[in-house]
Amino acid sequence: xxxxxTVKKYIVEAMLMGRGGDDLAGDTSFLARDILDSTGVLxxxxxxxxxxxxxxxxxxxVPENLDSLNAIAAFVARKQARVAADRGGxxxxxxxx
Amino acid sequence: MDARAPGFAxxxxxxxxxAAREADRIAQAVLELVQKRLKRRGVVVGVSGGIDxxxxxxxxxxxxxxxxxxxxxxxxxxSSAESLELGRRLCDHLGVQAIQEDITxxxxxxxxxxxxxxxxxxxxxxxxxxxxxxxxxxxxxxxxMYRVYSVVARSPDGREVKARLPPExxxxxxxxxxxxxxxxxMLEYFHADxxxxxxxxxxxxxxxxxxxxxxxxxxxxxIKPIAHLYKAQVYQLAAHLGLPADIRSRPPTTDTYSLPQSxxxxxxxxPYHQMDLCLWARxxxxxxxxxGRALGLDAVQVGRVFRDIDxxxxxxxxxxxxxxxxxxxxxxxxxxDQT
Numbered sequence: 001x002x003x004x005x006t007v008k009k010y011i012v013e014a015m016l017m018g019r020g021g022d023d024l025a026g027d028t029s030f031l032a033r034d035i036l037d038s039t040g041v042l043x044x045x046x047x048x049x050x051x052x053x054x055x056x057x058x059x060x061x062v063p064e065n066l067d068s069l070n071a072i073a074a075f076v077a078r079k080q081a082r083v084a085a086d087r088g089g090x091x092x093x094x095x096x097x
Numbered sequence: 098m099d100a101r102a103p104g105f106a107x108x109x110x111x112x113x114x115x116a117a118r119e120a121d122r123i124a125q126a127v128l129e130l131v132q133k134r135l136k137r138r139g140v141v142v143g144v145s146g147g148i149d150x151x152x153x154x155x156x157x158x159x160x161x162x163x164x165x166x167x168x169x170x171x172x173x174x175x176s177s178a179e180s181l182e183l184g185r186r187l188c189d190h191l192g193v194q195a196i197q198e199d200i201t202x203x204x205x206x207x208x209x210x211x212x213x214x215x216x217x218x219x220x221x222x223x224x225x226x227x228x229x230x231x232x233x234x235x236x237x238x239x240x241x242m243y244r245v246y247s248v249v250a251r252s253p254d255g256r257e258v259k260a261r262l263p264p265e266x267x268x269x270x271x272x273x274x275x276x277x278x279x280x281x282x283m284l285e286y287f288h289a290d291x292x293x294x295x296x297x298x299x300x301x302x303x304x305x306x307x308x309x310x311x312x313x314x315x316x317x318x319x320i321k322p323i324a325h326l327y328k329a330q331v332y333q334l335a336a337h338l339g340l341p342a343d344i345r346s347r348p349p350t351t352d353t354y355s356l357p358q359s360x361x362x363x364x365x366x367x368p369y370h371q372m373d374l375c376l377w378a379r380x381x382x383x384x385x386x387x388x389g390r391a392l393g394l395d396a397v398q399v400g401r402v403f404r405d406i407d408x409x410x411x412x413x414x415x416x417x418x419x420x421x422x423x424x425x426x427x428x429x430x431x432x433x434d435q436t
Contacts, residue, residue, distance in 0.1 A: 038408070039264065042267060058247070062242050
């Protein structure tokens with residue numbers, strides 16, 4: 001599963017009680033669809049940290065990074081690339097566990 | 098006020114009211130609601146030493162006579178001594194009966210403090226006796242950051258720690274702290290039942306609209322006499338009603354967490370006098386640039402405040418919702434709401 005699929009599965013399960021989500025496209029805004037409230041954002045950030053071994057800083061918690069599946073995938077990829085660079089390794093493409 | 102009328106200019110004066118007339122109008126409504134609609138004999142009101150409960154108690158005393166108003170002072174071990182002192186002064190001033198109920202034993206029995214402290218130890222393992230804490234939101238004006246709470250804790254020797262809690266711990270801290278408002282409401286209804294009185298809630302319009310209350314805690318009441326008033330208007334009524342000056346000049350505080358906490362860092366994105374105007378503007382389709390000119394903000398900042406207002410309103414839908422029925426179960430919708 002790639003990042004989008006992993007996060008989509010999580011959002012459907014955690015925020016939508018396991019129902020719906022078929023129309024959740026890569027660019028669907030969670031805010032516009034009333035899917036994420038502030039507690040949901042906190043949960044999502046925690047999920048991303050646990051699942052992708054990244055650190056979501058306070059200043060990362062903006063719609064630009066977290067408001068759609070595409071935005072999250074790009075954000076996770078940037079974070080993982082930075083982690084890899086800090087370790088002196090090679091940036092890997094984003095992928096879920 | 099018609100924001101589309103010729104010559105209309107958006108400014109703080111839109112919230113000016115005829116305080117004498119409004120006080121009479123509310124007092125008349127309180128009498129009508131309590132006596133005729135609810136068929137109760139008086140009012141119980143929890144008094145915090147703040148402006149809102151002070152104005153509600155004063156309006157109820159004016160409506161029903163001070164002898165038909167019971168004010169409850171409900172301190173606990175983490176509330177400020179000033180709250181109790183100001184609450185007492187208010188009761189003396191109004192000539193209403195004050196009953197003090199220390200809710201600390203109730204909160205200890207329900208595990209309010211213990212459950213909260215255990216949750217805080219998820220990120221601050223050394224949190225324990227002598228520590229104090231509060232939850233805070235980031236500012237809204239200069240960033241698009243989601244408004245996600247962090248905890249600020251202070252050790253007995255003054256060291257301060259700020260951390261984002263894991264979701265479960267955060268929700269447990271909030272749920273534990275909500276015991277405070279619910280314990281107070283339980284006592285308000287004890288006295289109301291004992292006396293055949295109604296319970297008056299004290300939210301102002303900002304709190305009522307934006308969901309700044311605990312469901313079945315301070316959100317529960319039989320009447321809410323100032324829920325239609327902006328905070329600035331509550332201050333105008335307080336001045337008209339002659340409330341003690343130290344109550345009128347006290348900065349709004351939540352007095353819920355053990356560290357001092359302003360209402361802006363806890364809930365609202367701006368000080369009340371700006372928040373009032375932004376809420377009014379949001380409901381009257383005033384452009385962010387025009388609001389910004391009146392408040393000394395830019396249009397982007399006002400846009401952020403508007404988004405925050407909308408987000409809080411969305412969250413408040415659950416808080417304000419009565420129990421929902423699958424089918425209507427009473428001929429009178431008012432009765433259905435009470436079941």
